[in-house]
Amino acid sequence: MIKRRDFIKQSLQATGALALGVAWSSCAQPKKISGTIGTPNYKIGHMLRNFSLPQTNEIIKTDCVVIGGGVSGLAASRKLKQLNIDHVLLELENKAGGNAQAGSTSVGAYPFGAHYVTVPTLHDKEYLDFLQSCKLITSFEKGLPVLNDYHVCFDLKERLYIHGQWQEGLLPLQGLSKQELAGIQRFEEQTHYYKNYTGKDGLPAFTLPLAYSSRDPELLQLDAVSFAAWLQSKNIHGKALYWYLNYCMADDYGGTIDTVSAWAGLHYFASHQAKAFNVDEDAVLTWPEGNNWLVQHLKQQAGANIKTGQLVYQVEEKSNALHLRVFDIEAANWVLYETQHIISCVPQFVNQHMLQGIDRKVNTQAYTYAPWVVANAVVDTDAMHGFGVELAWDNVIYDNDSLGYVHAKHQQLAQRSVNGKSNITYYKPLVKQEAKAARESTMKTTYQQWYDTIVADLKIPHPQIESNLHQLDVWLWGHGMIRPSVGFINRPTAKLDKQSYRHRIHFAHTDLVGISVFEEGFYSGTQAALQVLQA
């Protein structure tokens, strides 16, 4: 007779034998994947904190120095050029572009950050001019811009992996209870209401640039509560809807409905009311290299004044000029810039160190920046279709911490070939942890660990992804973008933070506004350049 212990032992042997057999047959040899891990030049950036006072070998005089070559800085430089103001742009990285960086593989270009802009509003004439100059707006019909068909995201724009297959669109709709559908309907009614709402000052409730949004106190109150609290107060519930809203908050703000303010949350949905003649309100403009396409045009229009690899170590105010002590990383050489104006287009935590000698009080503690992980994979295109609707531009996985991936070659006109390869860019904002802790753990994580995390996420819709993966490059953004946390956009010091210092140092950056999108950067940079002219 068999004893209990033997019985268990036998069962284990029996199951083990079968499991082993199955495992053996399904276990392929792991393939070696090449890839790199990169970050912005934070090591040199950190020199700002602990350098000894420099020796200066060379002196350069100019009317204005733009510090920072992100979108704000490039827009400022573009405008200064138009205004014929002699200036230099100093960028720390070896490439300008800020969040709109791009990389390239054997397959082509791909974005390492921002990768689309929405339909332009008619508020910012400068921005419309810019879009026209790069032929994104081809003409105006009946007062509305006609957008260039080749750059408006082609169909299929978005798909969601849910219930084992890909559905069209990102909001889950199948298998929802009546209550959940009612929640979605209430939410849509609210966003519809705010899309068409005008504040007491006659301005639209939510629009881009934020400067054109209403300052009606009743609306601004929405900034004092979290988006989640607001949803509760409107009796809007439902797991699928909450997942979707959290996805949107992570996508645009690197936050969650609990951390982001209701004002910011509603802005995401209600600001898409801009009309174009030939496309829908929710259309987007996109390029294989993402917003780096726009950056290249900005750079071209900004002219030859851009210097990269420049660490601005210190700014001093002298009686007749501003002095910048700058370390040229490539030449390992200290340079002194003497200028009348500075447009500082860097995040405020950088200003804090750089402008130590300047009497400017900004509470940088109020500024939160979400860390991001972006990875680009070279894959076999056909392997990315899966069950359900075909490969889209934006491919999102339901109930997953990542934001899914964007197909860089989506805007290609040519028919796909069967054995073709593509770049897919994976995004993951670290929204769950407190930003600083997340940043620190992010920087410690090894390439192999990122590889495992990313592949595990991609395996959900594509179980065989590893055998179709040829390269995986990882990019870490310690301070990915400003997060419009509760109370941030309408903080009491918002106006003060943006204010120029004695009409000589001007500030432009999306973190001052609270929403990190191209239009804001463009607007703030352009405005700062105009301030130089007025000063």
Place this chain on the structure above:
Amino acid sequence: MPTSAHSNQRFQVILLLSVFVVATCGLVYELIAGTLASYLLGDSITQFSTIIGTYLFSMGIGSYISRYFEHNLMRWFIQIEMLVGLVGGFSSTLLYVLFNQVEFFRLLLYGSVVLTGTLVGLELPLLMRILKDKIEFNDLVSKIFTFDYIGALLASLVFPLVCVPYLGILKTSFFFGLLNVGVALWVCLLFKSEIPGYKVTFTSGVFFVILLATGFVLSDRIISFSESLSYSGKIIVSTSSPYQRIILTKQKDDLRLFLNGNLQFSSKDEYRYHEALVHPAAVRTKNLNKVLVLGGGDGLAVRELHKYKEVNEIVLVDLDAAVVKLFTTHQALIKLNDNALRKENVSVIHNDAFTWMKENKTLFDLIIIDFPDPSNFSLGKLYSQTFYREMRRSLHPDGLCVVQSTSPYFARQSFWMINQTIASCDYNTQAYHCYLPSFGEWGFIMAGASVPKSPVRSYPNNVKFINEETFQQLHHFPPDMSKVETGVNKLNDQLLVHVFEKEWSAYLHD
């Protein structure tokens, strides 16, 4: 018979392990049948319910029959287990291959389920009888059923999580067939002294293993073989390009070309299609000098163009060099297209039509578009407003173009949407259709700055179908195909692909 406690225990372990394997494999075969039935026949709820029901009932039959087995129980047990492996292992492949070939597929499906179920049903009672003298009854029942149910649990987890994603259905059934026969062989080897005619049983088991292993290795080829069975004629060319699978079949003197399984033409009636595509526009084109053909690497539209002396230059843009190569080298096809692509005034360009059109600076008097139907977003771009705008730049102000526009009967909305999309780009259009025996009703859109009412030259003599009188009738659309208002197809909002998919699937799923 071994009597020591140790060997008795080993005896039990082995037999219980086989219960476990039998149970796992049994459930896997059931799941395979259910999955395959849902996949091939649709309606998964009905398929799974009826398959599970039939399977369980057949196990009952097996249990009942088991009473008639009286001698050599061990041999029977082993032989049945081998048979389960063989039947289960091959059933899915057989069903898959025969799905398109037989009228009585359901009979075959349920027949294989009944057979597998009966054989599996036989095994437990036989085993209980083998073990009844060796294990106390309480203990025996408890063990056998425990292993049976654990096996079932394992099967139900391994099947969806490991087997289907990594092995696929066919390989999975071969794999479990191998497992079945393997265990039977092992038991056979260990108890050879108890099995009369052990050698025959063992040899047949080895033979089964070879068969199943061959099936496992060749299962991918079996799939492609079964695909080839769905073509009615004999396959005379089968090749793959980076863009599509190209199959040419021949039945008597009918040649048929299939791209990715979709019929492109039948040599019996293709003249109707190509004459209707080319001539009504050609006879209306003011200066028929330069002609552009997009798609149409088969050279059949070009053959029709050679019937006009005025045509000086024909440019053919086709993405797929493999198609063009086939139609410039294969004897029967050269005969069909009258060696049209090798004529002096024809230049062939292998490029994507959209990309090429966007860059093109030459004006054409006539543009003939013969693209595949807009069945996905990639092809749908070639039917977009943007594409027709680009085409406008390549079209002489007096020129005409004609677009193959799917079936106005099967895909009425799609057909009229193509018309509306072209019209939205500042063209005048003329829709028409003709009947093709091998396709059904097929539609075309002729377009230009203006479409002349009557021909400016006469139709060629050597045409079999089209003339002006016929053409005038082809304008008329009966009520079931008549014009409907649709939206337009844009790159960023491909209404056409959505509508097309909906319309055709309504026919294909009937």
